[in-house]
Amino acid sequence: MTQRTKMEKVPEIGIQDDPSLLKQPKAVWAVFFAGIIAFMGLGLVDPILPAIANQLNATQSEVSLLFTSYNAVMALAMLVTGIITSRIGIKRTLLAGTVIIAVFSALGGASSGVWEIIGMRGGWGLGNALFVATALTAIVTLSKSGNGKAVILYEAAVGLGISVGPLLGGWLGAMSWRGPFFGVAVLMVIAFIFLFTVMPKTAGQSANASKKTSLADPFRALKHRSLLVFGMSAALYNFGFFTLLAxxxxxLGLDEHGLGFVFLGWGILLAFTSVFMAPKLEQRVGTVKSMCWMLVLFGVLLxxxxxxxxTQWLLIACVIVAGALLGNNNTLITTAVMNATDVERSTASAAYSFLRFIGGAIAPFLAGKLAEIFNPHVPFIVGAVFVFLAASVIVWNKRHIRHVDIAERAA
Known part of the structure; x- marks a missing residue:
């Protein structure tokens, strides 16, 4: 009788604890739409990189430092996002991030030299660190549909922002390379207004909100082997990701409009697969195994x-197809990190993101230098090697991360 009662109650529990992805609190949608605007900033600048190099008499490696300074500051700032959030709250941290991005993107647009822009991109990275790490924590904490669906929602915001950004950046960049910088500033002002008016002040606060985190917490979190494995793999994978992006x-040999359309296609596939394909791979193949396949295929593509x-047409096709692989992998690895340990989500996110963006900081400058020293083929080959190493880290440490699939099935 007891067994029958338990069996009858299982469907009811599943319905209550696993609502639709679209049934979210208003605060989640506030962060989601602000996230789309924030992530437009990454792709918005991409189509104007050659224009900046030509008009400011800069080399490829110098222009690539726009990504290096951005990611380096972001990586370091990730270590203090938890400290800031635990003291001023999620909403204020998000608002601070949007203000910093708006200010430094506007200053970047007003700059007169490439090194000034590089410095402004570093400030932009600080704002983005505050926003990105806190947005993921906010969505996962506030969502009523479990970690897996919350991560999908977050990655959807990332994908939509990245996909629309290049098209808008190509249009604004065709007028002036300064256009996308000022465009980001305006968009972040809109994001600020949206978050300020829609998101409740206490959104995302929990019973543990009074607990203050320290600078040492992310490093303590990396003592968890599973989190360290995913962080190292993400750092290596980001070498390939930012080689492609920067x-x-x-x-590609295209103007601003052409680059905008190519990366629009890339972003659309990234958004689509992160939301619709990655969850199916998790269910049918498993998170860890799917991640390995995506990394291997991305390495082959590079x-x-x-x-x-x-061969221009093949290069264009590869960039667009890469969006599908990157969309899947981004969702898979973010889901894995959220289920890797029992460490507080904001701390786990900070620790993982610190390692992740170190790879993103080194890769753009390395790619530009390799092209200058050797030839245009070498950066992609080196990026492929790093991505294969990322897959190897996962395979070699499989026994330390196999629990992620069990946690995902139980979620």
Whole structure:
């Protein structure tokens, strides 16, 4: 009788604890739509990289420092996002991030030299760190549909922002390379107003909100082998990701409009797969195994781009197809990190993001230098090697992360 009663109650529990992805509190949607605007900033600048190099007499490696300074500051700032959030709250941290992004993107647009822009991008990275780390924590904490669906919602915001950004950046960049910088500033003002008016002051606060985190907490979190494995893999994977994002525009041979449309296609596939395909892979194949396959396929794609760098149509096709692989992998690895340990989500996110963006800081400058020293093929080949190493880290440490699939099935 007891067994029958338990069996009858299972469906009811599932319905209550696993609502639709679209049934979210108003605060979640506030962060979601602000996130779309925030992530437009990454793709908005991409189509104008060659224009900045030409008009400011800068080399490819110098222009690539726009990504390096951005990601380096972001990586370091991730270590203090938890400290700031635990003291001023989620809403104020998000608002502070939007203000900093708006100010430094506007200053970047007003700059007169490439090194000034590089410095302003560093400030932009600080704002983005506050926003990105806190947005993920806010959505996961506030969502009523579990970690998996909350991560999908977050990655949807990332994908939509990244996909629309290049098209808008190409349009504004065709007028002036300064246009996208000022465009980001205006968009972040809109995001600020939206968050300020819609998101409740106490949104995301919990019973543990009074607990203050310290600078040492993210480093303590990395003592968890599973979190360290995913962080190291993400750092290596980001070498390939930012080689594609920061270096490909220089070899595609397209103007601002052309680059905008190519990366629009890339972003659409990234958004679509992160929301619709990645969850199916998690269910049918498993998070860890799917992640390995996506990394291997992305490595192969970069190798093809390295071999056929002078074949424009193939390069364009590879960039667009890469969006599908990156969308899947971003959702898979973010979901895995959220289920990797029992460490507080904001601390786990800070620790993982610190390692992740270190790879993103080194890769753009390295790609530009390799192209200058050797030839245009080498950056893609080196990026492929790093992505294969990312897959190897997952495989070699599989026994330390297999619990992620069990946690995901139980969620």
């Amino acid at each position: 270096y490909a525009p220089f070899v 190798a093809i781009m390295g071999i056929f760098t002078s």
